[in-house]
Amino acid sequence: MSEIRWTHGKEKYDRDEINYMLETQRAMIYNDVIYLLIAQAEAIGKRGSLTKNGEEIVEALKDCRRVVF
Secondary structure (H helix, E strand, O other), X not given: OOOOOOOOOOOOOOHHHHHHHHHHXXXXXXXXXXXXXXXXXXXXXXXXXXXXXXXXXXXXXHOOOOOOO
């Protein structure tokens, strides 16, 4: 699917636009959490792997609930 650009101040969005916005936000949150988990692991001397808790968090994020409409 091609990238959807949304207009600021738009009153109504269609389902594809809403789905795109939600998936974009989900991807940004996932990337931010991964970055924080990598920084946490590196702070305790682990390079190239996450902590046990970090691995569990990543697995939980992969299986997050999706909006169905």
